[in-house]
Amino acid sequence: MAQDAAPPRGAPISDIDPFTPANILDPYPWHQALRETGPMVWLSRYGVFMAPRHAENFAIVADHQTFCSSGGVGYANFFKEKPWRQPSMLLEADQPDHTRRRAIVGRILSAPNLRGLKAGFEVEANALIDKLLDQGEVEAVFEVSRAYVLKVFPDAVGIGASGRDNLMKYGAMVFNAFGPQNDIFHDSARDLGEVSAWIMEQCEHKNLRPGGLGDQVYQAVPSGAITADEALILVRSFLSAGVDTTVHAVGNALWSFATNPAEWAKMKANPGIVRTAFEEVLRYESPFQTFFRTTTRDVEIGGVMIPANEKVMLSVGSANRDPRKFERPDAFDVSRNLQGHVGFGYGIHACIGQMISRLENEVLLTELARRKVDFEVCGEATRTVHNTLRGFSKLPLRFTQN
Numbered sequence: 157m158a159q160d161a162a163p164p165r166g167a168p169i170s171d172i173d174p175f176t177p178a179n180i181l182d183p184y185p186w187h188q189a190l191r192e193t194g195p196m197v198w199l200s201r202y203g204v205f206m207a208p209r210h211a212e213n214f215a216i217v218a219d220h221q222t223f224c225s226s227g228g229v230g231y232a233n234f235f236k237e238k239p240w241r242q243p244s245m246l247l248e249a250d251q252p253d254h255t256r257r258r259a260i261v262g263r264i265l266s267a268p269n270l271r272g273l274k275a276g277f278e279v280e281a282n283a284l285i286d287k288l289l290d291q292g293e294v295e296a297v298f299e300v301s302r303a304y305v306l307k308v309f310p311d312a313v314g315i316g317a318s319g320r321d322n323l324m325k326y327g328a329m330v331f332n333a334f335g336p337q338n339d340i341f342h343d344s345a346r347d348l349g350e351v352s353a354w355i356m357e358q359c360e361h362k363n364l365r366p367g368g369l370g371d372q373v374y375q376a377v378p379s380g381a382i383t384a385d386e387a388l389i390l391v392r393s394f395l396s397a398g399v400d401t402t403v404h405a406v407g408n409a410l411w412s413f414a415t416n417p418a419e420w421a422k423m424k425a426n427p428g429i430v431r432t433a434f435e436e437v438l439r440y441e442s443p444f445q446t447f448f449r450t451t452t453r454d455v456e457i458g459g460v461m462i463p464a465n466e467k468v469m470l471s472v473g474s475a476n477r478d479p480r481k482f483e484r485p486d487a488f489d490v491s492r493n494l495q496g497h498v499g500f501g502y503g504i505h506a507c508i509g510q511m512i513s514r515l516e517n518e519v520l521l522t523e524l525a526r527r528k529v530d531f532e533v534c535g536e537a538t539r540t541v542h543n544t545l546r547g548f549s550k551l552p553l554r555f556t557q558n
Contacts, residue, residue, distance in 0.1 A: 165462060165463065167196050169198045170189075170193055170199060172189065173199075173201045175335050175340070180340075183474075183546070187474035191478060193208070195209050195457075195458030195459065195460070205467075205468045207469070207471060208475070211458075211480065213475035217449075222455050223450070224450050224451075225450075227450025227467070229334060229447045230334035230544075231336050235450065236465075264372045265512055274519060277308050277516060277519040280304065281524075282523055284300065284520075292554060294553060295550060295551065295552055296552070297551050300406065305403045305406060305516060306324070308516055309398050313395065314366075314367070314371055315364065315395070319354055323355075324399060326355050326395065327400030329345050330397075331542065331543070341543060356392065358395065359389075359391040359395065360388065370394065373387050374391075398513065401443050402443075404540075405547075406517060407547050408440075409434065412441055413521075419489065420530070422490055422491070423525040430525060432494065434517050436489065437517075439482070439494055440477075443545055443547055444545060445473040446473070450468070451466050451468060476497050527557065528557060529555060532554050533552065533553060534554040536552070537552065
């Protein structure tokens with residue numbers, strides 16, 4: 157609990173704790189309760205304001221000048237305490253440095269630049285599908301989501317083949333740190349020193365494959381656009397943000413379609429709708445559930461006056477199921493109008509890796525649909541207990557082809 161938290165300014169108060177294992181595993185009831193409590197709610201256990209509805213979430217991410225990222229995108233306030241690692245030069249930075257760096261990374265991760273990766277992703281997806289059809293029943297977290305993402309994404313960045321499980325460990329540390337330093341975070345950070353050292357080693361230019369996405373970052377150094385030190389931390393951003401979220405997105409997509417076979421039938425009938433259908437996955441089972449901003453001035457939002465230098469918690473998962481924005485929000489419907497979902501954020505701090513994450517998911521789902529592959533849950537699925545991300549630790553699926 158925050159020790160020196162400012163008192164609420166006109167906000168309704170709730171003692172709900174979003175970070176208990178029970179609430180993490182089943183968030184939708186308390187999401188609904190907080191949406192009904194008000195547009196901005198004071199979480200008394202943590203001394204922060206929370207935005208449970210879509211309108212306020214969208215307004216906050218659209219106003220980066222008032223709700224900044226340099227104070228940290230997690231519960232910790234970097235203006236009041238020392239970060240546990242060097243902050244991200246993209247996710248935890250503001251203008252003008254953020255603009256300069258994001259322009260470089262944005263070009264590298266743009267759709268035109270990533271187009272050349274698609275053929276390789278398709279080869280890997282089809283090789284994986286062959287294996288799934290041969291095995292029939294698999295544990296899909298390790299044998300589909302992780303197997304696929306830990307192959308295609310690090311290959312694209314240009315890091316070596318050994319030790320890639322460290323990418324999952326590092327991502328767990330980074331994203332669990334967005335929440336409070338509870339048992340969930342401490343469990344994920346047991347190998348902090350060893351894993352962090354491995355990550356930083358992979359980010360060195362000498363260890364990156366020439367022509368890969370990581371090497372392309374370093375190619376901006378000779379012109380003076382960024383320094384070599386900045387390049388190393390920017391490549392680290394790829395490795396921290398580009399794995400866990402995508403692994404969970406793949407698993408959430410498989411779960412959503414396996415438990416809604418009529419929606420998967422639409423995909424098989426028309427694989428061309430995969431791109432828009434994946435947006436519904438991001439809304440329905442948002443892999444990224446929460447993050448924070450810090451106010452730079454006194455600001456009124458949702459009828460609540462929030463002082464400067466206060467943390468504000470955004471609930472992506474709740475916003476994406478807000479009935480004020482989406483009709484039948486608890487239904488999975490690939491035909492719905494998805495304009496305005498905040499699954500990958502919005503504005504200048506929208507997820508920088510969303511294009512490659514979308515590409516990975518779209519290729520795998522398109523190939524499954526094109527080949528008329530069906531899949532169903534064939535055992536007990538287990539959710540991951542995580543401060544920030546929503547996904548599965550175990551997802552048994554049976555794959556067949558019709």
